[in-house]
Amino acid sequence: MKLFVSGRSAWVSIAITLAGALLFALLPAFLSPYGVRVGQLFVLAAGLAVAWTVLGGFSGYWSFGNAAFVGTGAFVAALIELALPGWSPAGAFTVALLAAMLLNGLLALVIAWPILRLRGIYFAIAMLGVSQVCYELVSNIDALRGALGVNLIDIVPKDVRPERFYYWALLLAATAIILIAICVRHSKLGYGLLAIREDEDTARMLGVPTAPYKISAFVISAMLTAMMGVIYAHNLGYITANSVFRNEFNLNVIVYSLLGGMGTIIGPIVGAGVMTYVTQVLLGDLLDIHMFITGLLLAILVLAAPNGLYGIYDTYRLRLKRQKREAGR
Amino acid sequence: MSADVILAVRGVSKSFRGLKAVRDVSFEVPRGAICSLIGPNGAGKSTFFNLVTGYFRPDSGTILFEGRDIAGASPVDVAHLGVARAFQIAKPFPGMSVTENVRIGALFGRAGPRDVEAVTQSAMQLAGLAELHDREARELTVGQLRRLEVARALAARPSLLLADEPCAGLNPTETAEMVAILRRARDAGATVVLVEHDMPAVMEISDTVLVLEAGALIAQGAPQAIARDPRVIAAYLGTEE
Amino acid sequence: MTMQTLVDGLVLGGLFSLSAVGFSLLFGVLGVVNLSHGAFVLIGGYAAYTLHEKLGLDPLLALPVIMLGMFCLGYAFQRSVIQWATKRASLLASMLLTYGFALMIRNALVLIYSPDFKSVTPAYAFDSLSFGEVTVGLTRVAALLVSIVLLAALAATLRYSSIGRTIRATAQQEQAAALCGVNIRHVFALTSGLSAAFAGAAGVAIGLVMPFSPPDETLWTVNAFVVVTLGGIGSPAGALVGGLILGVVNTMTAQLIGAAFPNAMMFLLLVLMLVVRPAGLLGNSFKGSR
Numbered sequence: 001m002k003l004f005v006s007g008r009s010a011w012v013s014i015a016i017t018l019a020g021a022l023l024f025a026l027l028p029a030f031l032s033p034y035g036v037r038v039g040q041l042f043v044l045a046a047g048l049a050v051a052w053t054v055l056g057g058f059s060g061y062w063s064f065g066n067a068a069f070v071g072t073g074a075f076v077a078a079l080i081e082l083a084l085p086g087w088s089p090a091g092a093f094t095v096a097l098l099a100a101m102l103l104n105g106l107l108a109l110v111i112a113w114p115i116l117r118l119r120g121i122y123f124a125i126a127m128l129g130v131s132q133v134c135y136e137l138v139s140n141i142d143a144l145r146g147a148l149g150v151n152l153i154d155i156v157p158k159d160v161r162p163e164r165f166y167y168w169a170l171l172l173a174a175t176a177i178i179l180i181a182i183c184v185r186h187s188k189l190g191y192g193l194l195a196i197r198e199d200e201d202t203a204r205m206l207g208v209p210t211a212p213y214k215i216s217a218f219v220i221s222a223m224l225t226a227m228m229g230v231i232y233a234h235n236l237g238y239i240t241a242n243s244v245f246r247n248e249f250n251l252n253v254i255v256y257s258l259l260g261g262m263g264t265i266i267g268p269i270v271g272a273g274v275m276t277y278v279t280q281v282l283l284g285d286l287l288d289i290h291m292f293i294t295g296l297l298l299a300i301l302v303l304a305a306p307n308g309l310y311g312i313y314d315t316y317r318l319r320l321k322r323q324k325r326e327a328g329r
Numbered sequence: 330m331s332a333d334v335i336l337a338v339r340g341v342s343k344s345f346r347g348l349k350a351v352r353d354v355s356f357e358v359p360r361g362a363i364c365s366l367i368g369p370n371g372a373g374k375s376t377f378f379n380l381v382t383g384y385f386r387p388d389s390g391t392i393l394f395e396g397r398d399i400a401g402a403s404p405v406d407v408a409h410l411g412v413a414r415a416f417q418i419a420k421p422f423p424g425m426s427v428t429e430n431v432r433i434g435a436l437f438g439r440a441g442p443r444d445v446e447a448v449t450q451s452a453m454q455l456a457g458l459a460e461l462h463d464r465e466a467r468e469l470t471v472g473q474l475r476r477l478e479v480a481r482a483l484a485a486r487p488s489l490l491l492a493d494e495p496c497a498g499l500n501p502t503e504t505a506e507m508v509a510i511l512r513r514a515r516d517a518g519a520t521v522v523l524v525e526h527d528m529p530a531v532m533e534i535s536d537t538v539l540v541l542e543a544g545a546l547i548a549q550g551a552p553q554a555i556a557r558d559p560r561v562i563a564a565y566l567g568t569e570e
Numbered sequence: 571m572t573m574q575t576l577v578d579g580l581v582l583g584g585l586f587s588l589s590a591v592g593f594s595l596l597f598g599v600l601g602v603v604n605l606s607h608g609a610f611v612l613i614g615g616y617a618a619y620t621l622h623e624k625l626g627l628d629p630l631l632a633l634p635v636i637m638l639g640m641f642c643l644g645y646a647f648q649r650s651v652i653q654w655a656t657k658r659a660s661l662l663a664s665m666l667l668t669y670g671f672a673l674m675i676r677n678a679l680v681l682i683y684s685p686d687f688k689s690v691t692p693a694y695a696f697d698s699l700s701f702g703e704v705t706v707g708l709t710r711v712a713a714l715l716v717s718i719v720l721l722a723a724l725a726a727t728l729r730y731s732s733i734g735r736t737i738r739a740t741a742q743q744e745q746a747a748a749l750c751g752v753n754i755r756h757v758f759a760l761t762s763g764l765s766a767a768f769a770g771a772a773g774v775a776i777g778l779v780m781p782f783s784p785p786d787e788t789l790w791t792v793n794a795f796v797v798v799t800l801g802g803i804g805s806p807a808g809a810l811v812g813g814l815i816l817g818v819v820n821t822m823t824a825q826l827i828g829a830a831f832p833n834a835m836m837f838l839l840l841v842l843m844l845v846v847r848p849a850g851l852l853g854n855s856f857k858g859s860r
Binding site for chain 3: 114115117118121122124125126128129130132133136137139140247251254255258288289290291292294295296297298299301302303306
């Protein structure tokens with residue numbers, strides 16, 4: 001069984017990703033601690049957005065509730081670490097990370113069966129509901145300590161600066177997510193998901209097993225999102241329900257894809273980069289009107305470039321192709 | 330049922346809110362044939378395709394495909410058994426290239442994973458799309474889209490191809506091309522059933538013609554015989570020309 | 571005690587209904603999910619607050635003025651922004667657009683009014699009526715009455731007036747209505763205007779009963795979602811049923827399970843309803859689920 005359907009472009013994408021990751025890994029040497037923190041935000045955003053894309057971008061099922069997996073992942077990890085006193089930090093962290101991913105995969109599997117039957121806007125709303133239920137439960141059940149907050153163990157090695165360590169940790173996770181997304185995209189699963197996005201009924205008619213495919217993508221997306229959530233939680237050091245079940249995680253991931261290009265892998269990465277740069281660097285001092293500017297950007301984006309930056313590039317590329325063809329005649 | 334009958338339809342009926350779309354239709358399609366289903370608009374031809382591909386479940390009757398009753402099976406299962414359908418309104422995936430579209434047909438069809446590329450290439454070759462391989466579907470003309478639709482269906486390696494008005498809206502050159510493509514598909518091993526309004530094409534290509542009117546099968550036979558059948562002429566005179 | 575909870579639930583439910591009916595109308599007729607609906611509700615509340623603080627105008631007297639102003643806002647919003655977005659992008663993208671507007675409005679409200687809670691307190695704010703064991707504040711009675719009267723008025727308008735018939739016809743058969751000479755854009759904008767006017771009215775009624783702050787906009791948008799999912803899309807009756815159920819479930823949950831759980835219960839209900847009966851209890855009055 002071949003892993004990739006379109007082997008060459010998959011390997012090219014993987015090579016580019018690895019080269020890009022290496023380049024980004026070197027960045028902290030040239031950045032101030034503040035710059036590295038902005039870098040963390042970018043890498044976190046890119047990882048979450050690509051994890052969202054595995055379902056939302058590829059299959060067209062837009063989840064408005066991925067914060068459910070960020071938050072549940074973070075809290076599962078935190079509570080497991082709490083239950084493992086005396087373990088070495090590395091050991092406890094590994095167990096917590098794996099358990100968080102596994103449990104989120106299970107959570108996704110359980111809710112997938114009923115809610116992935118909903119299409120379009122109804123799936124989006126149901127996921128928003130799921131994320132709110134998770135948030136409310138975690139913040140209101142005392143044993144889960146969502147209101148009180150939990151400390152996570154310190155996993156930073158002694159001789160590394162924390163902001164650099166977490167930059168690299170998030171970068172590693174994001175790279176893994178991107179590589180997995182590339183594998184999905186170029187595998188049979190990926191082609192099936194794209195077919196579902198384009199036209200679910202036609203996909204069924206072509207023999208795409210739509211339900212198992214959607215569920216697989218959903219579970220993968222949830223597990224990857226949880227992985228990012230666990231590392232982010234350790235970066236925060238201390239979490240409450242409010243700090244990890246954030247509405248931004250629900251909606252910004254979609255914004256990044258819309259900005260960069262829906263359905264592509266590079267799109268959400270570029271989108272995350274642009275939004276992080278604009279909000280953190282360009283508008284970093286305008287905290288009072290931060291939200292206003294974000295909203296305005298969103299509105300302008302939807303109105304001016306409904307298909308994102310990739311859409312602009314794509315139109316241009318198609319035109320070039322046509323011109324080349326006509327010139328060739 | 331003899332081994333060389335690929336599709337046997339027995340007493341199939343389907344109604345929608347009391348309206349009988351297909352009533353008690355029975356016929357057989359021999360393996361390797363090209364068989365046309367004709368009839369005035371609303372005669373139940375498309376409903377019939379929807380019944381065979383698992384979109385609708387018949388109210389009564391059996392649909393035997395290679396000896397197995399597929400009435401009411403899910404579209405995915407029917408596809409996996411080897412029935413492919415090319416839609417009248419071509420439904421290619423617009424953002425994908427021609428190759429990718431056809432590849433999806435091959436991936437989820439009956440070709441082994443190692444043969445996907447070969448099957449994809451041969452289906453594009455057969456449908457005359459080789460030169461357009463890197464074109465995106467949204468760049469294609471109506472005629473090219475129709476060929477893409479057929480190529481994607483054939484890439485699944487179906488033993489039965491259902492083609493829904495493959496020649497509708499095509500100019501004479503394109504129609505001739507489509508007829509040639511369907512012949513090649515048959516020669517490559519697929520039995521072809523088409524719904525078609527283009528009578529010259531039907532006469533040229535068909536081994537058997539089935540005539541539906543108001544959901545009932547009113548005639549079947551060789552094209553020349555059908556063209557002279559008084560019931561068929563009457564059925565058409567009422568609605569066309 | 572239970573009777574008191576029930577009455578409190580109904581008052582709250584009336585507010586839920588009124589705040590959701592505009593959202594429901596817009597969703598039913600245009601298919602647009604307006605994520606800035608909750609922000610519109612708050613604009614109504616803050617307008618009532620300003621008129622009361624600066625001019626001493628009673629919120630109930632300010633209601634028609636605010637509704638008119640919000641109507642104009644909603645009309646303009648549709649003609650300028652939403653129309654453009656739905657034509658060029660997808661409906662899902664229009665959700666993002668309205669989310670962007672919600673953020674802008676929320677930020678603007680914080681800048682103008684501060685992030686603190688505000689409430690509208692007319693002279694009779696502390697009077698109450700008693701029926702046996704049940705005590706209801708006068709403002710709550712007013713809020714419930716406003717909700718019911720306005721919902722009834724909207725239902726009558728949609729049912730009997732010519733503009734109401736046009737709106738319903740457009741919702742069911744957009745192209746057919748256009749062929750009959752209906753100016754679709756105008757009808758859509760009218761619908762959006764009505765939607766905003768009712769959001770504003772809900773804001774006034776909410777201001778009478780409870781304190782509010784800019785971040786509440788999310789809550790009111792999500793409430794509207796839940797109400798619509800419960801009751802069904804596009805009809806005042808659906809909004810009323812959904813709102814009242816939600817209100818009663820809300821106060822009952824707080825009473826029986828714990829003060830912290832109404833929201834969790836509400837979202838659980840939302841998810842369950844979507845799965846079991848996505849068309850709502852009363853079904854879709856207008857378009858099918860898309």
